[in-house]
Amino acid sequence: MTLLDIETFLAVVKYGNLSVAAQNLFISQPALTRRLQYMEQELGYPLIVRQKGHRAVQLTEQGREFYRIAWKWQLLLEETNSISFSGQRELLSVAAVNSVGRYLLAPVFPEFFSHKFRLRLYNAFSEDAYQYMEQGLYDLAFIEQQDFIHKNAHGIFTKPAFSESFVIASYQELPVEDGGVLARSLKPEQEIYVPWNNEFKFWHSDRFNNRISPVVFLEDVSLLECFLLDERWVVVPAAMGRYLESKGAHVYSISDAPPNRIIYYLTKGDKKETPIKLLISLLDQYLRATFHNEIKSLLRDGET
Incomplete structure (x- = not known):
């Protein structure tokens, strides 16, 4: 399977339509279809559901699983092809759940780059982190699902990074009592539900009637702004x-709040020790300077 094959599949998923994907790849739709068929023959299972009259692409169960590794495969192939051009700057491969990478790591990357390191950033799935750490795909990973933590498994070290509280956001003003919003007083049918972790799910089921479905069930938080209306x-x-809040939403503390989430970071021995220590130090400084009660950095506690 070639990099071109992977790019074809990722384009199909990105655009959700074979015709549009073909246009953006500058090939004909029959050529794109043939590439997909060759991939499916090589893999031994179908990637997309084929239904007459349906223009939107729907992935099979195997296709969804393949998508989770396809973009990582693409990056590995690109990295393999670019080894001779990498120069002497050390590369750090960092994986983080979306809500950490976008809102907490992104602000510290400019300073990290000033130290002449290169960076490869992955969107992590907590359940896959140990596997990819062991395979060497990640040098450093930030995860939140406690279920997948196995201390020192396969030489991988797990340490707490920070504790973060939850808040409620809405573009409509909500009733406040004693400085916060009582979650159980809100309309569950207007909720955008994100299953952050198991502790959060237990808290949520205790607060809301499970027979009333939220308006949106969301696993990909990058799409949240599309629905928060x-x-x-x-x-x-x-x-x-x-x-x-910076985009105009009202943000409230929660009177009957769920337990804070704990974000952990994974390393593998002393691999890439210098850039990892730098990034951890920058993140620690940012958390302590920017957040007070909302986020408590635990990074200094985990120093060795």
Whole structure:
């Protein structure tokens, strides 16, 4: 399977339409279809559901699983092809869940780059982090799902990075009592529900009637702004709440709040020790200088 094949599949997923994907790849739709068929023959399973009259692409279960690794495969192939051009600057491969990478790591990257390191950033899935750390795809990973933590497994070290509270965000003003919003008083049918972690899910099921479905169930938080409209509301981590507030949303503390989420970071021995220590130090400084009660840095506690 070639890099061209991977790019074809990723374009199909990105645009959700074979014709549009073909146009953006500057090939004919029959040529794109043939590439997909060759990939499916090589893999031994179908990637997309084929239904007459349906223009939108729907992935099979195997296709969804393949997508989770396809873009990582693409990056590895690109990195392999560019080894001779990399120069002497050390590369750090960092993986983070979206809500950490976008809202907490992004602000410290400019300073990190000033030290002449190169960076490759991945959107992490907590359940895959250990596997990819072991395979050498990640040098440093930030995860939040406690279920997938196995201390020192396969030489991988797990340490707490920070504790972060949750807030409620909405573009409509919500009733405030004693400095916060009572979550159970809100309309569940207007909720955008994000299952942040197991502790959050337990808290949520205790507060709301499970027979009333939220207006949106969302796993990809990068799409949140598309849905947070009118009376809708959402529970998000504090850093994400601060971003939404900068966009005009009302952000409230929660009177009956869920437990803070703990973000952990993974390393593998002393691999890439210098750039990792630098990034960890920059993140620690940023958290302590920017957030007070909402986020508590635990990075100094985990120093060795």
